[in-house]
Amino acid sequence: GIFKMFKLMPMLSSGCKMVALLGRHNSRALLADHATTVTLFGHRRGRVSLAIHEDTRAPPVFLIELPMLTSALHKEIASGVVKLALESDTRSARRRLVEEYVWAVFCNGRKAGYSIRRKDASDDERHVMRLLRGVSMGAGVLPAAPEKDGGVPAGPDGELTYVRARVERVVGSKDSEAFYMINPHEGGVGGDGGDDGSAPELSIFLVRMK
Template sequence: MTKIDFLRRSICPCFFSSSPATSAAAPTNTTTKKRMSVSLRDDIQEDQDKQREESTTTTETEEEEEEIVNNDHRQQLPPRPSKSMVIGTIYGHRHGRVLFCIQHDRLTSRPSLLLEFSITTNHLVKEMQCGVLRISLKCDRLDMRTYPLHSIPVWTMYCNGRKVGFAVRRRATDKDRQILKTIQSVSFGAGIIPNDPTEEEKKDGGEVMYMRASYERVLGSSDSESFHLLNPVDCSDQELSIFLIR
């Protein structure tokens, strides 16, 4: 064997073995790069998901805070007026002063509030013919600020915005109780109570006229109270309201 052949056999395998090693190493680098790129995409995706979650959490937190503020605002609103039902009776002699009586039970002859108006029954009937009647009783006296509304003795009276005199709180007499007892079976209606044609009745102003109905009592505050006529079904749409204002 010549020296050239010996060198060829001993050197060539070194080149042939190094070449496959280089080609094998290349896929390893490629795989590493692919893995790194996949990892980066995963990281980016995770960051985007976190941002979405944070934005969603922030939005929910803002909505909860807004709801709390709205709830606090609703809690700070003043309470609504309380309402109840009472029996109201307007009565009086035809040419005498008219009275307004409030009862919680129509079967009892003892009123919880009795006011005597300065106008006559005929005058009140004429005012009611227009279909709307609003009577306002006002008290501006400073010495009556601590009195309950039903204990105020004198009110300034306004009828549909016009001053018509005064209203006076008074106790029920035997005659008042007799009238209320006569109509205690009436829940809603108007009429005339017949009487004996005596000299005393003539002096009082003739026969007694009355109108009885249910009223909605509204307590606005310690300084305001009102009574609103409730019309039954299939009855005239008469609007009648009485206000006590201090």
């Protein structure tokens, strides 16, 4: 699965190798097919951001910086399963669920804190979206944005890591949605097991509390 690919990141000595991979159009796994995707990314010693795309060539429909360090996410990925739950206590009859602003964030059952959904992407976030434009799934290291463009200097602290996965979007109601990672090998929801009932490696839940 994608998490196995992510664990190979130390083998990528620089972001240049990943950029070369992204440029190979003969890999079906890296071609966009307009499926919903989720992306988790951030500098190794910075906070991790979450983006949800309905089309990777368009701006994300949901973008938020999570109240957890990228290094903490890496530890959760090492466990093999990541479940992110975002809960909103605010309600508006005119807003879609993904348009709510304030969210309590839980990772694998533990509360991480609160975050506010971004209306506009930061320079670093726009840089990542440009590099991954048209990519439907993958994991690895990306080159940092140039300092002149507001990026963090390159180096151990400046490396940008990312995981992007195609997901099945399940709408429970106007107040709840779930996103389950699709197994890139089997084409179904789940981890390594596909149809054996194993949990997806990555699942994300958005809930508006009543």
